[in-house]
Amino acid sequence: MNELVREPKQKRAIEKKEKIIKAGFDLICENGYYNTNTAQIAKKAGVSTGIVYQYFKDKYDILFEGLERYSDEIFFPILKNKEISFEKKDFDKMIRQMIEYYISNHKISNIAHEEIMAMIHSDKYVAEFYYKREAEMSSALKDILIKNGFTEENLYERVHIMMGLIDNLCHEVIYHKHDDMNYELMRELVIDTIKNLFKNDLV
Amino acid sequence: MNELVREPKQKRAIEKKEKIIKAGFDLICENGYYNTNTAQIAKKAGVSTGIVYQYFKDKYDILFEGLERYSDEIFFPILKNKEISFEKKDFDKMIRQMIEYYISNHKISNIAHEEIMAMIHSDKYVAEFYYKREAEMSSALKDILIKNGFTEENLYERVHIMMGLIDNLCHEVIYHKHDDMNYELMRELVIDTIKNLFKNDLV
Amino acid sequence: MNELVREPKQKRAIEKKEKIIKAGFDLICENGYYNTNTAQIAKKAGVSTGIVYQYFKDKYDILFEGLERYSDEIFFPILKNKEISFEKKDFDKMIRQMIEYYISNHKISNIAHEEIMAMIHSDKYVAEFYYKREAEMSSALKDILIKNGFTEENLYERVHIMMGLIDNLCHEVIYHKHDDMNYELMRELVIDTIKNLFKNDLV
Amino acid sequence: MNELVREPKQKRAIEKKEKIIKAGFDLICENGYYNTNTAQIAKKAGVSTGIVYQYFKDKYDILFEGLERYSDEIFFPILKNKEISFEKKDFDKMIRQMIEYYISNHKISNIAHEEIMAMIHSDKYVAEFYYKREAEMSSALKDILIKNGFTEENLYERVHIMMGLIDNLCHEVIYHKHDDMNYELMRELVIDTIKNLFKNDLV
DNA sequence: TATGAATGAGTCTTCATTCAT
DNA sequence: AATGAATGAAGACTCATTCAT
Numbered sequence: 001m002n003e004l005v006r007e008p009k010q011k012r013a014i015e016k017k018e019k020i021i022k023a024g025f026d027l028i029c030e031n032g033y034y035n036t037n038t039a040q041i042a043k044k045a046g047v048s049t050g051i052v053y054q055y056f057k058d059k060y061d062i063l064f065e066g067l068e069r070y071s072d073e074i075f076f077p078i079l080k081n082k083e084i085s086f087e088k089k090d091f092d093k094m095i096r097q098m099i100e101y102y103i104s105n106h107k108i109s110n111i112a113h114e115e116i117m118a119m120i121h122s123d124k125y126v127a128e129f130y131y132k133r134e135a136e137m138s139s140a141l142k143d144i145l146i147k148n149g150f151t152e153e154n155l156y157e158r159v160h161i162m163m164g165l166i167d168n169l170c171h172e173v174i175y176h177k178h179d180d181m182n183y184e185l186m187r188e189l190v191i192d193t194i195k196n197l198f199k200n201d202l203v
Numbered sequence: 204m205n206e207l208v209r210e211p212k213q214k215r216a217i218e219k220k221e222k223i224i225k226a227g228f229d230l231i232c233e234n235g236y237y238n239t240n241t242a243q244i245a246k247k248a249g250v251s252t253g254i255v256y257q258y259f260k261d262k263y264d265i266l267f268e269g270l271e272r273y274s275d276e277i278f279f280p281i282l283k284n285k286e287i288s289f290e291k292k293d294f295d296k297m298i299r300q301m302i303e304y305y306i307s308n309h310k311i312s313n314i315a316h317e318e319i320m321a322m323i324h325s326d327k328y329v330a331e332f333y334y335k336r337e338a339e340m341s342s343a344l345k346d347i348l349i350k351n352g353f354t355e356e357n358l359y360e361r362v363h364i365m366m367g368l369i370d371n372l373c374h375e376v377i378y379h380k381h382d383d384m385n386y387e388l389m390r391e392l393v394i395d396t397i398k399n400l401f402k403n404d405l406v
Numbered sequence: 407m408n409e410l411v412r413e414p415k416q417k418r419a420i421e422k423k424e425k426i427i428k429a430g431f432d433l434i435c436e437n438g439y440y441n442t443n444t445a446q447i448a449k450k451a452g453v454s455t456g457i458v459y460q461y462f463k464d465k466y467d468i469l470f471e472g473l474e475r476y477s478d479e480i481f482f483p484i485l486k487n488k489e490i491s492f493e494k495k496d497f498d499k500m501i502r503q504m505i506e507y508y509i510s511n512h513k514i515s516n517i518a519h520e521e522i523m524a525m526i527h528s529d530k531y532v533a534e535f536y537y538k539r540e541a542e543m544s545s546a547l548k549d550i551l552i553k554n555g556f557t558e559e560n561l562y563e564r565v566h567i568m569m570g571l572i573d574n575l576c577h578e579v580i581y582h583k584h585d586d587m588n589y590e591l592m593r594e595l596v597i598d599t600i601k602n603l604f605k606n607d608l609v
Numbered sequence: 610m611n612e613l614v615r616e617p618k619q620k621r622a623i624e625k626k627e628k629i630i631k632a633g634f635d636l637i638c639e640n641g642y643y644n645t646n647t648a649q650i651a652k653k654a655g656v657s658t659g660i661v662y663q664y665f666k667d668k669y670d671i672l673f674e675g676l677e678r679y680s681d682e683i684f685f686p687i688l689k690n691k692e693i694s695f696e697k698k699d700f701d702k703m704i705r706q707m708i709e710y711y712i713s714n715h716k717i718s719n720i721a722h723e724e725i726m727a728m729i730h731s732d733k734y735v736a737e738f739y740y741k742r743e744a745e746m747s748s749a750l751k752d753i754l755i756k757n758g759f760t761e762e763n764l765y766e767r768v769h770i771m772m773g774l775i776d777n778l779c780h781e782v783i784y785h786k787h788d789d790m791n792y793e794l795m796r797e798l799v800i801d802t803i804k805n806l807f808k809n810d811l812v
Numbered sequence: 813t814a815t816g817a818a819t820g821a822g823t824c825t826t827c828a829t830t831c832a833t
Numbered sequence: 834a835a836t837g838a839a840t841g842a843a844g845a846c847t848c849a850t851t852c853a854t
Contacts, residue, residue: 118325
């Protein structure tokens with residue numbers, strides 16, 4: 001363990017640190033944590049192996065800082081999307097937009113998404129981080145909905161269930177096209193189900 | 204890579220192979236694939252390291268055969284449960300039983316479940332295997348429901364959505380107790396949601 | 407840390423372990439612990455680097471087992487010397503023989519002696535081991551002297567002081583020939599001093 | 610190897626160099642040469658790592674200059690002690706004072722003493738330096754004794770033997786309390802032995 | 813079949829030293 | 834004269850896989 005891990009202050013150093021994080025995270029997202037080594041990370045970041053350990057405690061630390069920087073982009077980009085209308089009257093449209101957005105986003109970071117999910121399931125701290133972030137995002141979405149006139153009652157729970165439904169649907173659509181599953185139909189069933197969850201708000 | 208992997212025919216040999224699979228799978232489930240080595244597996248199985256490579260192409264092969272043998276126990280034990288009534292008139296009870304069963308089962312194989320989920324997300328072939336099995340199980344459940352009087356229309360899709368809802372709920376309950384989430388409430392919401400999915404069958 | 411360090415049972419394996427200990431100890435004695443690496447040890451022992459860690463927990467472990475095997479040869483060979491007479495009447499001769507023996511022995515394992523002394527001074531466990539062994543040897547010498555008619559009173563302490571005097575003298579003679587020091591004279595002074603320590607036994 | 614090591618002439622530069630030497634020596638004394646790195650030294654000295662190599666050829670050089678500055682304090686402080694009377698008539702008292710002083714001094718710089726001893730035994734140049742200094746100190750002590758009326762004959766050799774006896778005794782007392790060794794007794798035996806060495810001077 | 817000893821490439825990490833600024 | 838970022842070789846240790854018996 002290097003006791004002299006430094007927090008870079010000069011602009012160039014900060015950029016270098018970011019480069020390492022990006023390179024490390026990209027590689028891990030592409031090949032998995034165990035199939036990525038520090039030499040590869042250093043090479044991709046355009047630095048020497050030694051410098052890596054002046055910015056990071058260990059290989060794991062690179063992953064973790066990467067998670068902090070980039071996992072929102074992969075898992076929770078919806079709330080940043082300005083085109084989605086969260087108004088009650090646009091509910092049906094909103095759900096459809098969220099699904100569309102989710103799927104297109106998943107498709108871009110397909111492998112990354114899966115590799116990170118793998119880590120969430122195998123590493124305690126990654127899991128902790130992810131679930132905390134997930135809770136924050138559910139809360140944020142809840143707040144947005146309240147602002148748009150949704151009833152507060154059970155809202156957190158309903159939002160959570162809704163996110164799960166969307167998540168499962170999209171995952172299904174993207175990854176494991178079962179031949180005998182009708183995805184158009186499934187999408188409509190999911191949307192109906194979500195609407196039912198919010199039936200009190202939708203008159 | 205050993206080209207001479209043999210399929211054991213004698214009884215003792217078959218038992219030995221099974222021992223290795225069991226030992227390997229147990230260890231991987233407990234500590235993860237990358238944190239389990241072949242020496243440990245051999246030791247736990249009570250065989251020499253060398254013999255392992257007469258039964259298996261490589262370490263990965265042990266995992267895979269383990270998956271084939273034991274993953275159902277971890278992921279899809281519900282259908283084997285004789286106490287669950289799948290009749291239409293017991294629908295509410297059925298859902299509750301499934302949730303109960305799912306949770307108690309998860310709790311037992313907590314770590315195993317997570318480690319395998321990790322592999323599903325990081326390994327193409329494990330994923331393929333799992334999703335195929337998942338589809339088979341959904342089909343089987345669908346058939347059971349049909350036998351018990353459920354409408355066939357969209358049934359496969361509805362079953363899939365239902366399983367996802369239960370899965371998310373249980374995962375939530377078991378792993379990441381968010382302080383501000385009311386799980387009793389959530390459970391009832393999920394059950395209502397599922398009932399809504401099958402409203403045509405439930406008059 | 408390798409949990410699977412094995413204690414070799416087959417003859418060839420035991421020989422191999424001994425070879426590693428010998429190679430490691432020799433290299434450490436010649437170049438010092440920090441200037442010896444595991445690859446060198448393996449090479450000198452004629453084995454691969456990997457095998458080293460099947461017999462030893464770590465590099466330090468090699469050193470320590472070497473100490474247990476060989477340090478007596480370097481530090482306390484006197485008692486094994488059959489030619490030395492420990493009888494009271496031969497006291498003067500005995501001292502001279504011990505000095506001779508010590509010096510010739512030191513000269514052979516000159517560097518080894520110093521490298522181990524270095525470790526004794528810098529490593530807690532090596533020190534502990536050495537001082538325990540030293541005490542055992544002083545006790546053994548005491549017992550021999552008692553058997554040869556020496557008074558038991560204060561004998562342990564007198565033996566210890568005697569050993570220190572011989573040690574210093576020999577070290578002086580071998581390592582740092584100070585130009586202005588007369589070693590012949592010093593030797594005689596030391597012998598006289600020792601005789602004085604045992605004057606009650608020597609009439 | 611840096612060919613441009615400069616000898617600092619300005620006061621501030623000299624102070625900086627001294628700071629590095631002190632920091633380096635302190636750290637090495639505490640943790641050993643191999644467990645001290647240049648970054649730690651620079652940090653403790655309050656300078657940058659780069660500057661170190663403007664004042665010193667390499668890490669070893671820092672150690673060596675430290676030795677030159679500070680080793681006397683650790684190994685030969687006795688001669689500087691004004692309270693010790695070296696007169697013939699106070700001989701018994703002198704020996705006792707020296708032993709006391711030695712022990713209390715050892716106790717303070719316990720670890721430092723051992724770490725430097727380790728280097729003396731493992732490094733040729735450190736050994737050379739130390740033994741030269743030791744000889745100078747013996748000479749100085751000899752001169753003091755002559756001034757106080759001691760016979761010159763064999764004095765250098767007798768002083769050396771005496772120092773060795775004290776050294777061994779103190780080391781014994783401080784480091785490895787053997788349960789079965791009577792230290793009070795040993796001390797008296799050593800004092801008697803030393804007196805015997807100087808019996809011609811003590812009538 | 814079976815053993816377990818043996819291999820050696822591969823991994824993370826450290827650190828003395830140099831270099832751009 | 835000074836900084837501290839950067840280098841990269843080197844080291845301890847691991848482990849899937851093979852081999853001699």
